[in-house]
Amino acid sequence: MIPSDVVRSLRSIVGDLGLISEVSQRTPYECDGLAYERRVPDLVLLPASTEEVSQCLALLHANGIPVVPRGAGTGLTGGATPVEGGVVLGTARMRRVLEVNAEGSFARVEAGLINIDLTRACAHDELFYAPDPSSQAACTLGGNVANNAGGPHCFKYGNTTRHVLGLKVVLADGEVLDLSAPEVDPASYDLVGLFVGSEGMFGVATEITLRLTPAPETTETMLAIFQDLDSACDSVSAIIAEGWEPSALEILDKLTITAVEASVFAAGYPADAEAVLLLEVEGTQAECDANAEGILTILRTHGVLDVQRAKDDAARKKLWAGRKGAYGAMGRIAPDLYVSDVVVPRSKLRELVRATTDICLAKGLKVANVFHAGDGNLHPNISYDRRDEDELRRVLEAGEEMARVCVAAGGTLSGEHGIGLEKQAQMRLYFSEADLELMHKVRDAWDPAGNMNPGKLLPIRACVETRSSPARLAGTPTREQPA
Amino acid sequence: MKLGTKLHDIVGADGLLDERLAEALVVAPASEAEARELFHLAQANKLRVKLMGLGSKLSWSAAAQGIDFALSTRRLRGIVEFVPGDGTITALAGTPMSELREAVGAGGLELSPDVPRPERATLGGVLAAGASGPDRTRHGPSRLHVLGMRTLLASGEVTKSGGRLVKNVTGYDLHRLYCASHGTLALILEASLRLSPAPEARHLLRYTCDDLASGLALARDIGSARVKPRCLVLLNSQDGRAWSVELELAGRPAALDLELERLAALRSPTEVFEGAAAIERNMLIRDSEPDASAQQVLHLSSCPSQLRASCDALFNALGSIGHGRIVIQPTIATLDMALNGEGIATESIASEGVQAAREALAPLGSRLVLRGPGSQQHSADISGAELTLVRRLRNTYDPNGLFAGLPAGR
Numbered sequence: 001m002i003p004s005d006v007v008r009s010l011r012s013i014v015g016d017l018g019l020i021s022e023v024s025q026r027t028p029y030e031c032d033g034l035a036y037e038r039r040v041p042d043l044v045l046l047p048a049s050t051e052e053v054s055q056c057l058a059l060l061h062a063n064g065i066p067v068v069p070r071g072a073g074t075g076l077t078g079g080a081t082p083v084e085g086g087v088v089l090g091t092a093r094m095r096r097v098l099e100v101n102a103e104g105s106f107a108r109v110e111a112g113l114i115n116i117d118l119t120r121a122c123a124h125d126e127l128f129y130a131p132d133p134s135s136q137a138a139c140t141l142g143g144n145v146a147n148n149a150g151g152p153h154c155f156k157y158g159n160t161t162r163h164v165l166g167l168k169v170v171l172a173d174g175e176v177l178d179l180s181a182p183e184v185d186p187a188s189y190d191l192v193g194l195f196v197g198s199e200g201m202f203g204v205a206t207e208i209t210l211r212l213t214p215a216p217e218t219t220e221t222m223l224a225i226f227q228d229l230d231s232a233c234d235s236v237s238a239i240i241a242e243g244w245e246p247s248a249l250e251i252l253d254k255l256t257i258t259a260v261e262a263s264v265f266a267a268g269y270p271a272d273a274e275a276v277l278l279l280e281v282e283g284t285q286a287e288c289d290a291n292a293e294g295i296l297t298i299l300r301t302h303g304v305l306d307v308q309r310a311k312d313d314a315a316r317k318k319l320w321a322g323r324k325g326a327y328g329a330m331g332r333i334a335p336d337l338y339v340s341d342v343v344v345p346r347s348k349l350r351e352l353v354r355a356t357t358d359i360c361l362a363k364g365l366k367v368a369n370v371f372h373a374g375d376g377n378l379h380p381n382i383s384y385d386r387r388d389e390d391e392l393r394r395v396l397e398a399g400e401e402m403a404r405v406c407v408a409a410g411g412t413l414s415g416e417h418g419i420g421l422e423k424q425a426q427m428r429l430y431f432s433e434a435d436l437e438l439m440h441k442v443r444d445a446w447d448p449a450g451n452m453n454p455g456k457l458l459p460i461r462a463c464v465e466t467r468s469s470p471a472r473l474a475g476t477p478t479r480e481q482p483a
Numbered sequence: 484m485k486l487g488t489k490l491h492d493i494v495g496a497d498g499l500l501d502e503r504l505a506e507a508l509v510v511a512p513a514s515e516a517e518a519r520e521l522f523h524l525a526q527a528n529k530l531r532v533k534l535m536g537l538g539s540k541l542s543w544s545a546a547a548q549g550i551d552f553a554l555s556t557r558r559l560r561g562i563v564e565f566v567p568g569d570g571t572i573t574a575l576a577g578t579p580m581s582e583l584r585e586a587v588g589a590g591g592l593e594l595s596p597d598v599p600r601p602e603r604a605t606l607g608g609v610l611a612a613g614a615s616g617p618d619r620t621r622h623g624p625s626r627l628h629v630l631g632m633r634t635l636l637a638s639g640e641v642t643k644s645g646g647r648l649v650k651n652v653t654g655y656d657l658h659r660l661y662c663a664s665h666g667t668l669a670l671i672l673e674a675s676l677r678l679s680p681a682p683e684a685r686h687l688l689r690y691t692c693d694d695l696a697s698g699l700a701l702a703r704d705i706g707s708a709r710v711k712p713r714c715l716v717l718l719n720s721q722d723g724r725a726w727s728v729e730l731e732l733a734g735r736p737a738a739l740d741l742e743l744e745r746l747a748a749l750r751s752p753t754e755v756f757e758g759a760a761a762i763e764r765n766m767l768i769r770d771s772e773p774d775a776s777a778q779q780v781l782h783l784s785s786c787p788s789q790l791r792a793s794c795d796a797l798f799n800a801l802g803s804i805g806h807g808r809i810v811i812q813p814t815i816a817t818l819d820m821a822l823n824g825e826g827i828a829t830e831s832i833a834s835e836g837v838q839a840a841r842e843a844l845a846p847l848g849s850r851l852v853l854r855g856p857g858s859q860q861h862s863a864d865i866s867g868a869e870l871t872l873v874r875r876l877r878n879t880y881d882p883n884g885l886f887a888g889l890p891a892g893r
Contacts, residue, residue, distance in 0.1 A: 187865050189664055189873055434641070445875040
């Protein structure tokens with residue numbers, strides 16, 4: 001429970017609109033996309049400015065109260081799951097575009113701005129913001145920074161970290177670290193680069209300076225249809241090995257296609273395809289033509305059955321709507337979806353797609369594959385019902401086993417979703433104790449009191465860090481009841 | 484036992500180099516184990532160590548004073564793994580950039596950064612200095628190409644950050660911290676970089692301009708011409724009286740044809756180089772960036788909209804202090820100027836001139852540093868929360884002050 005005098009002081013900072021204390025209104029903040037981990041926060045704060053965030057954090061810091069930053073809650077790993085005795089601090093009231101500088105190709109925005117809204121804000125300057133997570137119509141840029149978010153077009157343009165030019169961060173004690181000027185190079189250590197992907201554990205980013213990219217002159221979207229998933233994977237490996245440069249390469253398997261086509265996101269994907277490869281080329285018309293021709297040649301040598309080319313913008317958007325709506329479409333299969341996120345060497349795509357699928361099937365789980373094939377970033381998606389404890393157990397076991405297999409093959413634990421709670425224990429599969437200890441120390445340098453999003457990302461070093469139940473310490477999930 | 488003897492016991496005769504750094508011995512371990520032993524020796528005897536590669540960018544950071552020995556990575560060299568199919572390379576820190584570029588090129592790929600004088604620049608040194616090349620116009624700064632690193636901490640432990648794959652958000656990106664840390668946090672042992680497909684065709688267009696203003700104006704027009712240069716550089720002539728804009732296009736032939744058409748509509752180039760001639764010209768331009776290991780060099784960083792005003796303010800403030808080669812990268816708004824000694828009677832005059840220039844540039848949001856042998860003005864000032872955090876991080880990594888050199892804003 002947050003002491004009443006603290007609540008009063010917080011209310012005087014953020015006003016009635018910025019403070020949620022009523023339990024029914026706090027409940028929506030009990031989890032992010034990792035639905036099996038939930039806890040109703042003791043309090044929710046929605047400050048409207050950097051100054052309000054600073055005052056809130058200073059007060060909370062003085063009272064030793066932990067803080068969980070939250071954007072839109074679209075994260076998939078429990079990064080925004082509340083902690084015991086803590087406050088959720090959301091950025092929903094900080095969503096302004098502060099500046100669009102077309103000459104400098106950057107924008108300054110508040111952290112609560114929705115990803116797609118930035119592209120809308122600079123479209124008239126023929127610019128766009130490149131990182132495009134599937135949730136871009138809902139996720140915030142601050143959340144994207146916290147997780148170093150990706151998306152289909154990150155194959156060409158890179159993850160969020162390649163696009164962050166500056167940040168204004170409120171540190172755990174309320175101090176404001178202003179690195180928001182779009183510097184060519186950092187004046188000292190690259191604190192901005194280090195902050196991106198820190199999952200809310202270093203502070204709260206309130207303003208972000210982001211690189212804008214010239215909108216391509218021409219974009220062509222194609223859907224390649226394959227008789228098996230192996231051929232689709234092999235063609236992607238070949239496209240990359242031969243140096244072709246599409247802007248996106250996405251694979252969807254049969255189960256995903258079926259789910260999408262039965263949903264409101266139906267994109268006209270052929271129902272009898274075993275796999276489809278959604279790819280895009282962009283640039284001048286000459287570049288598009290050259291890339292398309294080269295890629296088509298490769299597809300033909302890998303047994304493509306057919307290639308559909310989007311005739312216009314509407315057709316293009318429809319093809320992408322199917323891809324971006326895939327997770328939502330899987331809601332038709334089961335109430336819950338475990339979205340795994342691992343990265344494998346692109347030269348081993350086929351074998352690891354098969355290996356991860358086999359792991360799930362061996363546990364009697366329903367797995368649909370939709371993934372960023374161009375980056376080697378797999379998303380085996382398991383439909384399940386979290387009310388079935390045995391099924392949940394098998395899902396989590398499968399997640400761990402897939403991570404283990406991918407790391408053993410030279411892969412990593414996450415390509416874009418981050419670690420949060422979901423993969424915290426698995427960090428030891430990838431890092432040594434010395435690596436993890438160093439990360440703990442770096443985190444301590446940013447937040448000596450350890451109140452910023454405690455108990456996330458790094459495996460537990462000491463019981464006092466977690467403010468969690470014993471079940472968490474044992475590595476098993478908790479399913480907290482609302483307060 | 485004398486220090487030299489202790490060092491010899493660890494690295495052997497081959498590892499004790501003839502050169503000196505600020506009169507201190509320079510040692511080059513041949514293995515991680517030797518490097519670790521050197522750190523243990525230093526810790527046990529409270530010694531201060533300067534980390535370096537081949538030393539080409541030592542003058543980019545605090546002068547190495549009061550050091551007991553320098554540790555060079557030049558014998559920790561070699562390619563660990565090159566996977567053309569994944570578009571990645573991993574190499575030991577002491578590997579010269581020229582060696583990496585050659586290996587990558589043989590695999591049909593391109594390595595960024597394309598730093599000046601790559602045969603004298605090691606991978607670790609380039610990253611530790613935060614150096615980039617003129618290909619930054621297309622590819623961005625070097626720190627964005629690093630996928631992961633292995634580092635040796637002051638404690639003697641080896642740690643890693645990131646990995647070898649092009650997409651990875653596992654754990655904190657500590658490798659971003661090591662880039663441009665000038666060896667004050669850890670010794671970079673090994674780094675993995677992302678590669679790009681090698682361009683099929685290359686053209687380099689040279690435009691002569693009467694003065695800096697017209698050169699900057701042309702660069703701005705090029706930026707609006709819907710071309711995507713690999714490099715765009717503005718340089719002064721040998722006699723300083725004229726300027727040239729050097730624009731490199733690289734990519735597929737059909738795309739280049741269209742870009743050439745668009746540029747022709749803008750202005751006809753003075754000279755055009757193609758293919759191998761373009762590559763050679765590009766290397767010449769790349770290597771014309773003033774070398775701060777041999778002379779005093781001013782490095783200005785600004786933003787595109789303030790570049791013209793910043794250049795004017797800089798020249799006005801420097802007054803009679805003479806300069807030699809100037810290289811400007813308009814799209815990233817940086818300027819490098821060799822100070823040629825004319826009008827510089829003493830170090831203090833140079834310092835005064837630089838200080839005056841800094842004061843004139845501050846209102847424009849531009850930053851100026853002086854690099855060069857013995858220079859103490861190599862870094863910008865930081866303060867407040869940033870300084871506090873930088874000091875905390877430094878103390879986290881090196882609580883006993885093993886590593887010589889200071890981050891900015893000391």
